[in-house]
Amino acid sequence: MANTPLNAIGRNIRRLRQKNRWSQATAAEKLDLSIPAFSKIELGIxxxxFDRLEQIAELFSVPVMQIISEEGQALAEQQAQEIARLNEVVRAQELEIIRLQDRTISLYEELARDKV
Structure with a gap:
């Protein structure tokens, strides 16, 4: 099968469907399509x-560009990596906040001892 834009769209839709662990029947039902019609979309036939693409994008909670882009999978992987990186940043900041809270408590305790 030739590598056409329709094939890329179909691959991206299939990937999103599989990510959600849905059968073609489930996805077709959610889109109010027959199973053969949905299968033809996934196969790039x-x-x-654009309205249907918007409906599919909404179903999978992704931007239309992620569906129509030949780099859709790469984009999704990049986004996942960025989310993981940002989670690490947040985790480091949370640890710093905890450290500063501990230090603040220690200083208050020290001040309370000095006043006695």
Whole structure:
């Protein structure tokens, strides 16, 4: 099968469906499509209207560009990596906050002892 934009769209839709652990029947039902019609979209046989692409994007909670981009999977992986990196930053900041809270408590205790 040739590598066409329709094939890339179909691959991206299939990847999103599989990520959600849905069968083609489940995805087709959610989109109010027949299973054969949905299968043809995934195989790159049938072209989607923009309205249908928006409906699919909404179903999978992704931007339309992620579906139509040949780099859709790479984009999703980059986003996942960025989220993981940001989670690490947040975790480090939370640890710093805890350290500063401990230090603040120690200083208050020290002040209380000095006043006695």
């Amino acid at each position: 049938t072209c989607c209207t």
